[in-house]
Amino acid sequence: AQTVTQSQPEMSVQEAETVTLSCTYDTSENNYYLFWYKQPPSRQMILVIRQEAYKQQNATENRFSVNFQKAAKSFSLKISDSQLGDTAMYFCAFMKVHSGYALNFGKGTSLLVTP
Amino acid sequence: GAVVSQHPSWVICKSGTSVKIECRSLDFQATTMFWYRQFPKQSLMLMATSNEGSKATYEQGVEKDKFLINHASLTLSTLTVTSAHPEDSSFYICSVIRGIYNEQFFGPGTRLTVL
Numbered sequence: 001a002q003t004v005t006q007s008q009p010e011m012s013v014q015e016a017e018t019v020t021l022s023c024t025y026d027t028s029e030n031n032y033y034l035f036w037y038k039q040p041p042s043r044q045m046i047l048v049i050r051q052e053a054y055k056q057q058n059a060t061e062n063r064f065s066v067n068f069q070k071a072a073k074s075f076s077l078k079i080s081d082s083q084l085g086d087t088a089m090y091f092c093a094f095m096k097v098h099s100g101y102a103l104n105f106g107k108g109t110s111l112l113v114t115p
Numbered sequence: 116g117a118v119v120s121q122h123p124s125w126v127i128c129k130s131g132t133s134v135k136i137e138c139r140s141l142d143f144q145a146t147t148m149f150w151y152r153q154f155p156k157q158s159l160m161l162m163a164t165s166n167e168g169s170k171a172t173y174e175q176g177v178e179k180d181k182f183l184i185n186h187a188s189l190t191l192s193t194l195t196v197t198s199a200h201p202e203d204s205s206f207y208i209c210s211v212i213r214g215i216y217n218e219q220f221f222g223p224g225t226r227l228t229v230l
Contacts, residue, residue: 033217047219100164
């Protein structure tokens with residue numbers, strides 16, 4: 001079974017600053033996807049960024065980027081130029097390929113962006 | 116626009132009654148849908164995988180006779196909580212798979228409160 005660990009229950013960052021959320025995972029699989037999802041107070045889950053395990057290049061989406069270290073099984077999310085609207089729960093998730101495609105979530109990190 | 120809808124968005128019921136939650140894929144046909152449960156300040160836990168035209172696959176520890184899932188069409192899956200009890204109070208979220216990366220799109224969730 002895959003486990004996803006987010007070791008930071010809560011984090012805070014000032015507007016316009018940069019913050020990094022950590023995520024580690026444990027798997028024996030070689031082919032998988034990793035995701036970061038955002039859940040704002042509305043509780044709607046929103047995909048932030050996706051990383052395919054076979055790709056060495058780190059994924060980026062505007063202000064969001066990841067540091068994917070496959071050997072270390074680490075998948076951190078960097079948010080640059082933080083905005084008040086980034087305040088949310090952030091979940092790291094793991095998905096095996098060709099095996100049902102269900103997501104296995106970490107416990108989440110609550111991020112607060114302050115003015 | 117929204118890809119997945121859920122109805123109702125919130126429901127309050129008496130202990131012992133049954134509650135049906137609908138999950139609709141709005142603009143594409145979904146052969147697979149997922150049902151998650153999220154307790155307050157916790158992560159999403161996969162309950163079951165709903166497959167169109169066949170029986171749902173339940174995760175270990177989820178009572179299939181209590182959480183009835185029906186995926187009768189390519190755009191609709193329903194979750195019925197039978198003989199609900201206060202401990203079933205939770206936030207229930209569905210998702211569908213779409214695209215070449217089997218990306219999951221989530222519904223807005225249903226808050227169930229059992230009195």
